[in-house]
Amino acid sequence: MAKKKKVRVAFKKNRQKRTRANDMTRGYREADPSAPESVSSERIRAKGDLSRHRTVMQEVPENPVDGDVTPRLAVDLSTCQVGRVVRVHGLISVVQAEDGREVRCNVRRILKTMAIDGRNIVAVGDRVWFRPVGDEGMIENVEPRKGSITRGYRRREHVIVSNVDQLLIVSALAEPGLKLPLIDRYLISAEKGGVRPIILLNKSDLVDLAPYQWIIGLYTQLGYETIATSAADGRGISRLREILARGATAFSGQSGVGKSSLLNAIQPGLNLRVREVSDWTAKGKHTTTTAELIRLDSGGYVVDTPGLRQFELWNVDQGEIEAHFIEFRPYIPLCKFPDCSHIHESGCAVKEALYWGQIHSGRYESYLKLYEGQPIEGD
Ligand SMILES: Nc1nc2c(ncn2[C@@H]2O[C@H](COP(=O)(O)OP(=O)(O)OP(=O)(O)O)[C@@H](O)[C@H]2O)c(=O)[nH]1
Ligand SMILES: [Mg+2]
Ligand SMILES: [Zn+2]
Numbered sequence: 001m002a003k004k005k006k007v008r009v010a011f012k013k014n015r016q017k018r019t020r021a022n023d024m025t026r027g028y029r030e031a032d033p034s035a036p037e038s039v040s041s042e043r044i045r046a047k048g049d050l051s052r053h054r055t056v057m058q059e060v061p062e063n064p065v066d067g068d069v070t071p072r073l074a075v076d077l078s079t080c081q082v083g084r085v086v087r088v089h090g091l092i093s094v095v096q097a098e099d100g101r102e103v104r105c106n107v108r109r110i111l112k113t114m115a116i117d118g119r120n121i122v123a124v125g126d127r128v129w130f131r132p133v134g135d136e137g138m139i140e141n142v143e144p145r146k147g148s149i150t151r152g153y154r155r156r157e158h159v160i161v162s163n164v165d166q167l168l169i170v171s172a173l174a175e176p177g178l179k180l181p182l183i184d185r186y187l188i189s190a191e192k193g194g195v196r197p198i199i200l201l202n203k204s205d206l207v208d209l210a211p212y213q214w215i216i217g218l219y220t221q222l223g224y225e226t227i228a229t230s231a232a233d234g235r236g237i238s239r240l241r242e243i244l245a246r247g248a249t250a251f252s253g254q255s256g257v258g259k260s261s262l263l264n265a266i267q268p269g270l271n272l273r274v275r276e277v278s279d280w281t282a283k284g285k286h287t288t289t290t291a292e293l294i295r296l297d298s299g300g301y302v303v304d305t306p307g308l309r310q311f312e313l314w315n316v317d318q319g320e321i322e323a324h325f326i327e328f329r330p331y332i333p334l335c336k337f338p339d340c341s342h343i344h345e346s347g348c349a350v351k352e353a354l355y356w357g358q359i360h361s362g363r364y365e366s367y368l369k370l371y372e373g374q375p376i377e378g379d
Helices: 111-114 180-193 208-219 235-246 259-266 318-324 351-353 360-373
Strands: 003-010 053-061 082-090 092-097 100-108 125-134 136-142 148-153 156-162 166-171 196-202 225-226 248-252 294-297 299-302
Touching: 003 166, 053 208, 053 351, 092 125, 100 125, 111 136, 156 248, 166 180, 166 235, 180 196, 180 360, 196 259, 208 225, 208 235, 225 235, 235 259, 248 360, 259 299, 318 360, 351 360
Parallel strands: 100 136, 166 196, 166 248, 196 225, 248 299
Antiparallel strands: 003 053, 082 092, 082 125, 082 294, 092 100, 125 136, 148 156, 294 299
């Protein structure tokens, strides 16, 4: 049984004044529901800060999931139905009810008020309680998330997808070619979010695979399932279908690597939009523009996501990065200095392992890039 407690919530600034976002389509394009609201319709009295707070009853879970700060309100659930968010269009969330109907829903204002630092309240994959209002609905409650992929976006946390078991890290062997630091970044994000990562090297029809076998070997040895696929000639597709049947999977990766094409190969009837000609050099062109939850006939749920222009890790401290490189872990305690950054210090056991080939140089370079905060282009 969850306990209830009174909490004081402050209204966000956008409740206090009419504001207009200078680029109202930006949030929509990025499928980021945390985009600023353009108009605030509720008036409040000018009574100083006091009037800008409200006391609400909030449920406090007995055993909160580590790091879960999703606001939950005590709501009259007898008037609500449960469903899962399948798409988010700006401020509207499309929720699939248990009977399969899709209902367009708004989000209860108080949930927005309680959102921490404007982090998006509703994400694709969320399980929600909504109250039917005519043909539409009002989201009254968002269940705690288990397994989510988030990123930093304009100094806020953006939940890309929630309640998934697996993250499919899709990269392409050619057009545009592999970026190992980006794969490593997604691996960290999966680990942070409690999601099992799977690495996919797509477009294997375009290359001779032999020079790339070491990559499959490297990640497989580290314990990450890694497979080569081709949406064009069907390689690895039946294996992928089996992997997807295990549960709910988010597809991630740069624009143009073939996420939607792979899903079309898995289930031809889906007819997801893919880039017409293989024009992978066209920067900033995204074929998929919003994340979408799809149920597969062969079993499992998938979320096709747009390739992100930037993939910044969220809430990963500099000193924490080393721990996410699992092959570094045995060496870290052997470094001479306890706060060793494994870059310039003497007596560094990680660098020694690198020298002897026990740590791969590509992975070490990824570590350096992350440690030094270098951007990794994801587009
Ligand atoms: N040769 C080859 N081409 C592929 C393969 N997979 C995808 N493509 C092509 O690559 C281009 C991009 O594919 P999409 O499926 O649209 O890529 P995406 O990852 O969904 O891209 P966004 O939706 O922009 O994030 C299309 O022209 C596809 O035909 C593959 O395995 N082999
Ligand atoms: Mg796509
Ligand atoms: Zn060291």
